[in-house]
Amino acid sequence: MYERADRAGGLLTYGIPSFKLDKKIVDRRIQLLLDAGMKLVLNCEVGKDKTFEEIANEHDAMFIGVGATKSKYASISGEKAPNVYRAMDYLTNIQRKNFKEAYDKKFDFKDQNVVVVGGGDTAMDCLRTAKREGAKSVTCLYRRDELNMPGSKKEYKNAMEEGVDFIFLASPKEIVLDESGNAIAVEYVRTTLGARGEDGRQRMEEVKGSETRVNADVVIMSLGFDPVVPSFLAENGIETNSWGGITLNEETHETTTAGIYAGGDCYRGADLVVTAAFDGREAARSIAESLLE
């Protein structure tokens, strides 16, 4: 396994907070694989530290599981201010801190007013992490209502119990900056929900003239993820679809290039641990069968 980070495990190690997933469980699983003979190459970004072609030449089959961690943007003004952060940068740095590794101290939000934009599970993880890190106030801005939140109800309930404030039906319009260019507030408009659209979700309309602000010392943007599409995919005939997901034979998990398999978030888009594990298992079965032929 070639891994660009300094620890294996992907989002199970550096994304999912340790209060949700004890890292000892991940370490144990990696150790079981090492004991079974897996060779692990850390700090090795495929396409940069070692070429994809080199690895393909050295092995009989390959599995790509590069995930989907490219943050989506809200495309609003002020989003690039120095104290506006991406959810993954925040969670990764706090996990580094928990591992007692070097981390960027700007992510210490103790006694700060934190605003998180977004309503999915990753937003809940940021809210709860900020609360546990001693933030003065932690507020979630979400453009739909409680019933339409994309994440799990359990995560929302946990965040409520831990003292997170929620502002529903609030669509962010601008990150308000001070004279030095730092974020000091998030301006949002109120929304209403109407009839359901073709996707089954209620249509959202903005209420004109309802602009309001919530003050913030730091803002975390948590608007979901897109797959990372490394250039080595196209260079090796591995096709991706319109949103960047790797195209697979659904039965065998083989990509459009023979002998190269894939699965997990880089195939499904940001999803779940169980579906990524399922893809890995199914691809492993196909690889084993193809090598026995």
Ligand SMILES: Cc1cc2nc3c(=O)[nH]c(=O)nc-3n(C[C@H](O)[C@H](O)[C@H](O)COP(=O)(O)OP(=O)(O)OC[C@H]3O[C@@H](n4cnc5c(N)ncnc54)[C@H](O)[C@@H]3O)c2cc1C
């Ligand atoms: C904050 C957060 C919380 C979540 N909570 C849950 C939860 O509670 N329950 C749940 O089921 N799911 C949860 N998920 C989703 C779950 O973590 C993912 O669906 C799952 O980890 C996907 O696995 P994967 O192997 O496809 O990708 P990842 O876990 O993203 O792993 C991809 C790995 O590939 C490495 N990599 C990428 N490019 C290269 C390269 N070029 N060379 C070498 N290595 C590379 C990355 O460093 C990473 O280690 C959460 C996700 C996030 C972001």
